[in-house]
Amino acid sequence: MEDSESYERGMASAVAALSAGLPVVFPTDTVYGLGVAVGMAKSPEVLYDIKRRDHGKPVAWLVGTPDALSLYGKAVPEFAHILARTFWPGPLTLIVKAGLNVPEPFQSQSGTIALRMPDNALALRLIERVGFPLATTSANISGQKPPRVFGELDPALLREVTVALRDDTEKSGVASTVLDCTGDHPAMVREGGISIADIQALG
Template sequence: METIIKKITHTEEDKKIYEQAGQILRAGGLVAFPTETVYGLGADALDAKASAKIYAAKGRPSDNPLIVHIADVNALYDLASEVPEKALVLAEKFWPGPLTMILKKQDKVPDSITGGLGTVAIRMPSHPVAAEL
């Protein structure tokens, strides 16, 4: 596996970096990126093989759920089987930002992401790099 290191400079040149990162994610690869609280190791959340790579790279127990990052509140409906009104109120007040919501998952969310639980952890980061990615 090849490691590629790129620096985001908040210029037009960044577009190529984001495109390359997107290609890596779509191909089942991993991308490290900053959020407002930590640097994350990301993969396609709906690709069980890609999420397995996160667990392997971090030495993380497979029963420890991952957080799914989203870019739009509407993605809640793609990932959660139920979106309570309270969740939408919280999203409007605190997203984007470091709030993670735990909601009942849609069937399409792999158990490998949720640690086998019936819930999924969802967050919309505010860091500009995470948001763009």
């Protein structure tokens, strides 16, 4: 009972922080993430500041359902929808042309957005409770190893957030595979948790 109450208190605190536009640390299926709620934060700038990373590098969104491709993408090809239905939730990030629902500060310079549905129950519940995608990057200072367990989080980074959620599962530590879906065929940007062979097997 106490664990359940503690979980609910943590979740409520995280939702409140995200709804106020503040960054939160939370678990995903690959590593621990650092994110802000897209509908509440004006831009992802605070994530760059906390990570001490060069500004301007696009930050992927974590979404709650495959339908997010249609909601936030524009002219999304059918093969991207097939990929999402096949591999989501999971370690596959799809880059699509950004739709009207994507605020300009969150778009890449070429007008795209990267979307992924994580295979982590806590992360998905957080997205559902907040009601918006979470613009998310790995929860580590730039140049450091992304944390697979809560104990690997840098205390300096934790001091920059008001809420840090944890779960008991060790993350894979393997980055998601990134596919560019803005052309006629998917183009591999980064091979990660899903192999080229897995994707080619779809035909």
